[in-house]
Amino acid sequence: MLEKLPDALGQALHGQRAGLDKITFNKLSLRTGTAAIEVRSVAFADHAPIPADYTADGSGASPPLSWTNVPSAAASLVLIVEDADAPTPQPLVHAIAVDLPSGDGSLADAALKGPKHAGAGLKAGLNSFMRAGWLPPDPPPGHGVHRYCFQVFALAKGPAFEGTPGRDAVQDALAERGIASGMLIGTYERDTSVKVEDPAAALARKPVGR
Numbered sequence: 227m228l229e230k231l232p233d234a235l236g237q238a239l240h241g242q243r244a245g246l247d248k249i250t251f252n253k254l255s256l257r258t259g260t261a262a263i264e265v266r267s268v269a270f271a272d273h274a275p276i277p278a279d280y281t282a283d284g285s286g287a288s289p290p291l292s293w294t295n296v297p298s299a300a301a302s303l304v305l306i307v308e309d310a311d312a313p314t315p316q317p318l319v320h321a322i323a324v325d326l327p328s329g330d331g332s333l334a335d336a337a338l339k340g341p342k343h344a345g346a347g348l349k350a351g352l353n354s355f356m357r358a359g360w361l362p363p364d365p366p367p368g369h370g371v372h373r374y375c376f377q378v379f380a381l382a383k384g385p386a387f388e389g390t391p392g393r394d395a396v397q398d399a400l401a402e403r404g405i406a407s408g409m410l411i412g413t414y415e416r417d418t419s420v421k422v423e424d425p426a427a428a429l430a431r432k433p434v435g436r
Contacts, residue, residue: 242313263408276412282364288338300328300380311372320361322351324387352392380406
């Protein structure tokens with residue numbers, strides 16, 4: 227959807243970014259549990275580019291993920307994917323999955339329900355488009371590199387999430403019962419090598435009809 231925005235707009239918004247300090251992983255204080263969980267993907271390394279097939283420029287499937295070193299005291303897990311570089315006051319939520327089984331685990335390709343994928347039946351929360359599922363990376367052209375933060379949290383025993391919770395409800399639960407967390411960051415930047423002519427410039431050169 228955002229691929230149709232002009233590069234000039236993305237460049238104008240280049241300095242406007244939510245910030246890595248505002249993602250859920252960095253807003254919560256889990257003490258010694260922070261970064262205890264190791265999150266990986268066979269599709270990309272930490273802080274490396276996400277293959278285009280897992281974005282809005284490809285099939286839009288959610289990438290495969292795995293996590294290890296989950297504390298034995300964990301009763302369930304939560305996955306939150308946020309774009310730290312969205313030109314919005316808060317990071318853009320790309321996916322929330324709650325009540326995942328405790329312990330080491332993984333998600334296959336397209337496990338999260340998306341625009342073109344049915345998903346694996348996970349209990350999803352609301353993304354920033356108020357939909358329950360995966361929102362593929364879709365950065366504005368010309369805005370530069372975006373960091374997509376795949377965050378896994380371990381929760382102590384407590385009630386299951388009701389309905390389709392949003393980020394606020396999930397963060398409230400994590401503040402009360404979160405005991406460990408881990409994060410994998412993948413990057414993506416739209417290719418701006420193909421330039422789209424400014425409509426105003428094209429109109430200025432168009433011969434005036436008689």
